[in-house]
Amino acid sequence: MNLDPSVQSKLFEHKEIFNQLTKLYKKNNLPNKILLSGEKGIGKSTLAYHLINFVLSENEDHSYDYKNRKINPGNKSYKLVQNKSNPNFYLIDVLEDKKNIDINQIRELIVNLNKSSFNKKKRFVLIDNIELLNLNSINALLKILEEPNENIIFILINNNKKVQPTLKSRCLNFKVFLTKSQSIKIFNQLLNNDINTIINNDLFDNYATPGKLLKLIKLSEEYNLDLANFDLNTTLTTLIKDKIYKKDKSIIEIIYSFIELYFRNNISSKNISLLKSYHYFLEKINNTKIYNLDEETLFMEFEDKILNG
Secondary structure, three states: OOOOHHHOOEOOOOHHHHHHHHHHHHOOOOOOEEEEEOOOOOOHHHHHHHHHHHHHOOOOOOOOEOOOOEOOOOOHHHHHHHOOOOOOEEEEOOOOOOOOEOHHHHHHHHHHHOOOOOOOOOEEEEEOOHHHEOHHHHHHHHHHHHOOOOOEEEEEEEOOOOOOHHHHOOOEEEEOOOOHHHHHHHHHHHHOOOHHHOOOHHHHHHHOOHHHHHHHHHHHHHOOOOOOOOOHHHHHHHHHHOOHHHOOOHHHHHHHHHHHHHHHHHOOOOOHHHHHHHHHHHHHHHHHHHOOOOHHHHHHHHHHHHHOO
């Protein structure tokens, strides 16, 4: 199960925004600085890859299937993107061993953009997870966003996180969203299965985006977790006690989300102590993210005071 947006040949939902962007392109009015904002896992990056292929494959064999919103796997531009060798496409995302997009990545981008293009096609720069740009990276990026080459289109992906106003103001913002029913429909189509037979409804509310649900399924397969029968408490206890988050960093965000869901499910106006604990742990989570603190201390404290308290 490959979750990489670049290989998703079918665009589920987002028809209106896709049509809007492609019509702007056909009228030669496509903005050269686009910001796609929305919850993580709803298909923003997939939407970007489809727009990019629509443009780059325009005069190629096996061009984009606009009617069915599908990328043709035999298309040359698509293959080059997969091979990371497309001269008209440049991707920036946080590196696997990093927590932020650092300035060296932006410097490499600037060097690349200063090179002559091999053709007259549009050149796309896709920057995913822009909330992970550090201050130095943002300042360097702003310089090339202010006066980009007219043939270069920047697409920035934000996961509903706080973004520097100076960066956001330079882009045309498109808000991307899915309803819960749309998320379920996409998930079921991707896996050709019914989500209710795979994930306990106790866990589902917080994972109402297709991407998050698929990551949760991948997690269950890798670590043999029976999520169809695990409730929230059991799942949290297992993830923390077995220290699975040390084996896979992506699990840390899942635990953060489940901790918040736990409090939302259990807080009441009569339980003042739990409400105080809720604010206490939210602050600890926030500080852990900001200052890159050790997650283990936080998780062990939550297990001890809340799950076992």
